[in-house]
Each structure stands twice: as C-alpha cells, then as structure tokens.
Amino acid sequence: MRDTTTLQPGLSVDCVIFGFHENELKVLMLKMKKMGKWALPGGFVDRDKDVDTEANNVLKRRTGIENIFLHQFHLFGKVDRNRPNHASNLLDNGLIDSKFKSWFEQRFITVGYYALVEYANVQAPKPDPISEKCEWLPITELPELILDHRQIIVKAHETLKKELNHQPIGLNLLPEKFTMPELQALYETVLEKKLDRRNFRRKMLSYEILIQTNERRLGGAHKAPTLYQFDKLKYKQAIDGGLKSGW
Amino acid sequence: MRDTTTLQPGLSVDCVIFGFHENELKVLMLKMKKMGKWALPGGFVDRDKDVDTEANNVLKRRTGIENIFLHQFHLFGKVDRNRPNHASNLLDNGLIDSKFKSWFEQRFITVGYYALVEYANVQAPKPDPISEKCEWLPITELPELILDHRQIIVKAHETLKKELNHQPIGLNLLPEKFTMPELQALYETVLEKKLDRRNFRRKMLSYEILIQTNERRLGGAHKAPTLYQFDKLKYKQAIDGGLKSGW
DNA sequence: AACTATTGTGTCTATAGGACACAAACATAA
DNA sequence: TTATGTTTGTGTCCTATAGACACAATAGTT
Numbered sequence: 332m333r334d335t336t337t338l339q340p341g342l343s344v345d346c347v348i349f350g351f352h353e354n355e356l357k358v359l360m361l362k363m364k365k366m367g368k369w370a371l372p373g374g375f376v377d378r379d380k381d382v383d384t385e386a387n388n389v390l391k392r393r394t395g396i397e398n399i400f401l402h403q404f405h406l407f408g409k410v411d412r413n414r415p416n417h418a419s420n421l422l423d424n425g426l427i428d429s430k431f432k433s434w435f436e437q438r439f440i441t442v443g444y445y446a447l448v449e450y451a452n453v454q455a456p457k458p459d460p461i462s463e464k465c466e467w468l469p470i471t472e473l474p475e476l477i478l479d480h481r482q483i484i485v486k487a488h489e490t491l492k493k494e495l496n497h498q499p500i501g502l503n504l505l506p507e508k509f510t511m512p513e514l515q516a517l518y519e520t521v522l523e524k525k526l527d528r529r530n531f532r533r534k535m536l537s538y539e540i541l542i543q544t545n546e547r548r549l550g551g552a553h554k555a556p557t558l559y560q561f562d563k564l565k566y567k568q569a570i571d572g573g574l575k576s577g578w
Numbered sequence: 579m580r581d582t583t584t585l586q587p588g589l590s591v592d593c594v595i596f597g598f599h600e601n602e603l604k605v606l607m608l609k610m611k612k613m614g615k616w617a618l619p620g621g622f623v624d625r626d627k628d629v630d631t632e633a634n635n636v637l638k639r640r641t642g643i644e645n646i647f648l649h650q651f652h653l654f655g656k657v658d659r660n661r662p663n664h665a666s667n668l669l670d671n672g673l674i675d676s677k678f679k680s681w682f683e684q685r686f687i688t689v690g691y692y693a694l695v696e697y698a699n700v701q702a703p704k705p706d707p708i709s710e711k712c713e714w715l716p717i718t719e720l721p722e723l724i725l726d727h728r729q730i731i732v733k734a735h736e737t738l739k740k741e742l743n744h745q746p747i748g749l750n751l752l753p754e755k756f757t758m759p760e761l762q763a764l765y766e767t768v769l770e771k772k773l774d775r776r777n778f779r780r781k782m783l784s785y786e787i788l789i790q791t792n793e794r795r796l797g798g799a800h801k802a803p804t805l806y807q808f809d810k811l812k813y814k815q816a817i818d819g820g821l822k823s824g825w
Numbered sequence: 826a827a828c829t830a831t832t833g834t835g836t837c838t839a840t841a842g843g844a845c846a847c848a849a850a851c852a853t854a855a
Numbered sequence: 856t857t858a859t860g861t862t863t864g865t866g867t868c869c870t871a872t873a874g875a876c877a878c879a880a881t882a883g884t885t
Contacts, residue, residue, distance in 0.1 A: 339685065340587050378685050382655025406653045406689050408629025438586065438625050442653050497740075512863080529865080530843065537841090552852035553862035759832080776834080777874065784872090799883040800831035 335434045338375045343441040344385045345373040345480070346401075347487035348394065350450035351504045355469045356520045358484060359393060359453065361462035363477065365424035369468070370477045371484070372459075373441065386444040393456050393465060400447040400503040404490040405483075408440045412479045426461040445487040447503035488521075495521055498570050499540060502561045510548050510556035511535070540566045582681045585622045590688040591629060592620040592727070593636045593648075594734035597697035598751045601763045602716045605731060606640060606700065608709035610724065612671035616715070617724045618731070619706075620688065633691040640703050640712060647694040647750040651737040652730075655687045659726045673708040692734040694750035735768075742768055745817050746787060749808045757795050757803035758782070787813045 348359040360369045374389045376382055383403070391397050418435035421427045427435060456465040468474070470488065473481060494500070500521070501514050515531045535541065542562050547555035595606040607616045621636045623629055630650070638644050665682035668674045674682060703712040715721070717735065720728060741747070747768070748761050762778045782788065789809050794802035 339687075341589070342687070376655070379657055381657050382653065382687060403653060406629065406650060408623075408689065410626055410628050440586075440589070440629060442655065493744075510863090527843070527845090528863085529845085532864080534842080547851095549851075551862075552860075554850040554864075555852095556863055757832090774874070774876090775832085776876085779833080781873080794882090796882075798831075799829070801833075801881040802883095803832060 335431065337377055337379075339378050341437050341439050342376050342382075343373050343439055344376060344382060344389060345371040345441050345443055345483055346386060346389045346393075347371060347443065347445040347484050348390065349445060349447050349470075349487075349491065349504065350453065350467055351517050351520065352450040352467065354516045354520060355471070356488075357450070357467040358470050358473075359456055360466060360468045360473075360476075361393075361458055362464045362466070363424075364426060364461055364463045366420060366426070366477070368475050368477045369473070369480075370462070371480045372465070382442055386442070389444075390446055390448075392459070394448060394453045395457075396448055396452060400500075401444055402446075402490075402494075403442060403444050405443045405486050406440060407443060407479060407483060409479070410438055412441075413439045417478060421461075441483075443483050443487060445491060447500055449504065449506055451506055491521060499538065499561075499566060502563070502566055508544060508546065508558040508560050510558060512556055514559070538569055540569050582678065584624055584626075586625050588684050588686050589623050589629075590620050590686055591623060591632045591636060592618040592688050592690055592730055593633060593640075594618060594690065594692040594731050595637065595641065596692060596694050596717075596734075596738065596751065597700065597714055598764050598767065599697040599714065601767060602718070603735075603767045604697070604714040605717050605720075606703055607713060607715045607720075607723075608640075608705055609711045609713070610671070611673060611708055611710045613667060613673070613724070615722050615724045616720070616727075617709070618727045619712070629689055633689070636691075637693050637695075639706070641695060641700045642704075643695055643699060647747075648691055649693075649737075649741075650689060650691050652690045652733050653687060654690060654726060654730060656726070657685055659688070660686045664725060668708075688730075690730050690734060692738060694747055696751065696753055698753055738768060746785065746808075746813060749810070749813055755791060755793065755805040755807050757805060759803055761806070785816055787816050 350357045350359065359372060361372055362369050372389050372393045374385050374392075376385045386401060386403070387397070390399065390401060413435075418427075418432050421435055422429060422432050450467070453467075456467075458465040470484065473484065476484075491500070495518070501509070501517060504517060505514065511532055512528075514535065515526060515528065518531070519526055540562050541559045544558045544560060546558045548558060549555045597604045597606065606619060608619055609616050619636050619640045621632050621639075623632045630648075633648060633650070634644070637646065637648060660682075665674075665679050668682055669676060669679050697714070700714075703714075705712040717731065720731070723731075738747070742765070748756070748764060751764060752760065758779055759775075761782065762773060762775065765778070766773055787809050788806045791805045791807060793805045795805055796802050
C-alpha cells in the first residue's frame with residue numbers, strides 16, 4: 332500500500348478485462364486472501380495522475396500488456412457501494428494494516444473500464460499482495476464477488492454488446508490469425524445468441540476488413556477452414572466510419 | 579458555499595442540459611460574474627449522497643424540473659483539467675471567499691451528465707450565487723467557456739447522436755403535441771444532417787409510437803400540418819427493445 | 826380566383842438480411 | 856483404398872428496408 336496522502340481520496344479504478352478462450356468470454360479476476368471472494372483488478376488514483384493513466388497501469392500490472400483497447404464505460408457512485416463492512420472485513424482478514432482502516436472506510440466511487448485482450452498473451456497474470464491468485468473466470472459462472480463488482484461486470488458486458496456494432500472487436504480479442512468460425516463464435520458469445528453461419532460470413536466479408544491467407548487450420552476431422560487476419564488500416568477506417576447497422 | 583467538510587473532495591458533477599427551440603439545439607449555461615466566461619451548471623457531491631442524486635439536484639436547482647431524462651455519459655479525469663489558475667481566477671474575481679481557495683485548488687474530476695428537457699418548461703432558469711445569469715445558448719455558437727466545459731459539451735453531443743438510434747428522444751425535448759416537420763427538424767439538428775421528408779415520416783410512423791390527433795397547427799401560409807403526440811406506453815417498449823437500425 | 830409554400834400520400838428501385846441447399850475437403854474407420 | 860461423418864465454402868431465393876422522386880391537397884396571401 333502506497334502512502335495514502337498522495338492519493339486522490341475516495342476514488343478508485345476497476346478494470347473488466349475480457350478475454351476469449353475455448354468459446355467462452357472470460358474475465359480476469361483476483362481471489363482475495365482469506366475472504367475467499369473474488370474482485371476485479373483495480374487501483375487507486377494518484378493526485379497527480381490522470382484517471383485514464385491509472386486504468387492503464389492496472390492493466391499493465393496484472394497482464395503485462397500496454398497500449399491495448401481500454402475504454403472507460405461508467406462511474407459507479409452510489410454512496411453505500413463499499414458500506415458498511417468492507418473496511419472491517421479487509422482488516423479482520425489481515426489484508427490491510429490498521430493504520431489504513433479509516434482510509435478504506437471513507438466513501439468510495441470507482442470508475443469502470445473494460446479492456447479487450449488476446450487470451451494467449453496473458454499466460455501468467457499477476458496477483459497483487461492481498462490476493463492469493465489471479466485467474467480467468469468465465470463470465471457465465473462467476474463466484475461470489477466483493478462489493479458491486481458483479482454489477483460492474485454486467486454493465487461492462489452490456490456496453491461491449493452495444494459497442495460491437497460500432498467496433499469490430501475481433502482484432503483485440505483474437506490471435507493474429509483466426510478462422511471464420513472462430514470469429515463467429517466470438518460474436519455469438521458476446522451477443523449471447525446464435526447467428527447463421529453463411530450470413531455471418533457474407534456480412535463480415537462485406538466490411539472488407541479481413542485478409543484471407545493461404546493457410547488453413549488442420550487437425551479437425553472435417554474440411555480445414557481458411558485462416559484470416561485483419562487488415563488493420565481498413566479496420567481502423569471502418570471503426571471511424573462506424574459499422575453499418577447491427578447484428 | 580456549503581461547509582466543504584461535508585463534501586466528497588475533488589469531485590463535481592456537470593450537467594449538459596439540452597433544449598430545442600427555433601430549430602436549434604440549445605444548452606443551458608451560466609455566465610460567471612466578472613470573469614465573463616460561461617460554465618455548465620454543476621455541483622459538488624455530498625459525502626453521504628449518491629452521485630446521481632447530485633446530478634438530479636443540479637437539474638432541479640437550475641430548471642425546477644424533476645424526474646426527467648438524465649444520463650451519466652463520462653467521467654472527466656485529467657489531472658490538469660482545473661489547473662493551473664482556476665482557483666486564483668475565482669478568488670481574484672471575488673467569486674469565492676479566500677478560506678475556500680485551497681478547496682478549489684485541489685485536483686478535481688467531474689462526472690458529466692446530459693439531460694433532455696422541454697424548452698418551454700424552463701421559462702426562468704435560475705443562476706447560482708456566483709453567476710450573473712442563466713440562459714439557453716445555441717450549441718453551434720458557444721462563447722468562451724471555463725475549464726474543459728466545451729469538451730464536455732462536445733462529448734455529450736456525440737453521445738446524444740449515438741443514443742438517438744436506441745432512444746426516440748423526441749418525447750423529452752418536444753412539447754406534448756408537435757408536428758411531423760418539427761420532429762424531423764429535431765432529428766436533423768441533433769444529427770447535423772438533412773433527411774428526406776417523406777422517408778422520415780414513413781420510418782417514424784413504422785415505429786408505431788405516435789398517436790395522430792385531429793388537430794392541426796394553423797398560421798402558416800400553406801397546408802396545416804397534423805399534430806401528433808407520443809404513445810408513452812409503446813414509446814417505452816420501443817426503447818427497451820432498441821430501435822432497429824439508425825438514421 | 827390565382828398563387829405560393831408546405832404537407833400528405835404513393836411509387837419505383839437498389840440494397841441488405843434471413844432462410845436454406847449443395848458441393849468440397851479433412852480425418853477416421855472399415 | 857474406400858466409405859463415412861462432420862464442417863467449411865459458395866450460391867440462391869425471398870422479404871424487408873432505405874433512398875430517390877412525383878403529384879395531389881390545403882392554408883394563407885395577393
């Protein structure tokens with residue numbers, strides 16, 4: 332714990348870090364020591380640092396990744412969101428020193444950010460001193476979370492769904508090369524609904540943001556699908572213009 | 579100025595209050611005494627009050643309106659957004675007492691909200707003690723604003739454009755009864771582009787959220803347009819489902 | 826009564842979206 | 856080597872929606 336006098340009082344940042352693996356949307360979470368509950372990676376904001384900067388630092392500290400898709404999506408400002416026993420619980424479980432108790436007892440608001448990262452790029456996520464581990468958890472089966480962190484994740488997911496129409500998110504969540512079925516599985520997972528295989532392909536190709544390689548993904552007992560990669564320039568242009576209509 | 583000890587330190591709320599009048603999108607602004615610059619209506623958040631609550635209070639204090647469309651859209655968290663001379667300027671112009679100077683010198687973040695109100699319902703907007711007047715200004719010709727308030731308005735306008743596809747905003751910005759050309763003018767103003775008169779009517783009616791009255795707006799040297807009003811129940815359902823595609 | 830401006834209504838066409846059929850190809854088993 | 860199961864790649868049909876545009880109806884003005 333840093334010297335709290337350099338921190339902006341009552342303000343924190345929490346990051347909902349999304350990854351995609353085995354056809355599941357996952358969130359990077361920390362398991363608190365003793366308490367057993369899970370928490371979003373977060374941080375406190377230095378008085379002399381931008382809020383965005385701290386969000387980037389959180390992402391860097393837990394994943395080692397920099398300069399990746401990271402969007403602020405909501406401020407959670409209810410007065411009782413860390414009341415009434417959060418500080419006491421932290422203290423009782425030996426997670427903070429008693430001299431910091433009053434710091435944690437004050438009313439806290441938190442700024443929610445969501446990040447899209449390539450699952451394979453985060454091999455060994457790093458827990459913080461008060462957490463016993465840092466792991467990917469499927470968004471569909473979350474355990475008990477501290478405070479309003481479940482609500483924060485729900486809101487992040489809702490935002491991601493809406494943004495999907497304005498930003499082809501695949502670039503950030505998928506590896507360099509991927510197949511059309513894999514891209515579709517990502518969309519179906521985020522949107523929580525099935526899409527027609529042939530219509531999906533037609534529409535996705537119509538954006539003209541994909542480059543077809545001459546490689547195929549072998550190994551399955553069926554026709555080997557072609558590998559694609561994003562045309563990053565056209566991808567950026569498509570985002571700026573906004574994708575026409577939705578899914 | 580309230581006793582600052584009851585306030586959440588370094589946190590404010592600013593409201594971009596949109597109105598529609600004479601085919602212009604307007605924003606309710608305060609003109610600061612002496613300084614001459616204009617500012618968004620804002621407020622400080624009590625330690626024991628929700629942030630949303632203070633945003634509603636700001637709206638109530640300046641317009642007298644309660645329970646109206648009010649959405650949080652962004653937290654502005656750059657460390658230098660009120661630096662370096664804001665507190666000194668306030669003091670030099672006699673707008674604050676010197677005992678509050680250090681309070682205003684701290685780093686401030688602000689939560690942006692935007693509101694949609696019926697212009698005619700705000701006849702005499704109320705200035706606060708440090709403002710000489712409170713008026714509607716056209717969004718297209720804003721004078722010099724304090725701090726990053728221009729940027730906040732731009733972001734609010736961008737958000738409104740995006741939301742327009744998910745929420746038929748007319749209900750909040752127009753009077754009880756209105757004509758189709760008036761509704762179209764609102765859309766054209768918010769979107770900053772012309773729409774085809776006949777196609778607009780067709781699409782708007784297809785939502786089935788309007789009720790046609792048997793009244794007409796007389797006075798023009800031309801065919802008198804029919805007055806419509808919103809079917810509030812269907813309006814709500816349409817919002818929940820999300821309007822199909824955009825403008 | 827003629828004129829002007831704007832509203833109300835309808836048509837045509839191009840495009841996009843949803844439902845669906847069939848051939849091609851990779852791995853495995855016979 | 857051949858047959859089989861499974862999934863990919865491609866194309867068609869139909870409908871809904873969107874954009875461009877023509878013409879009649881009507882309130883006020885001259």
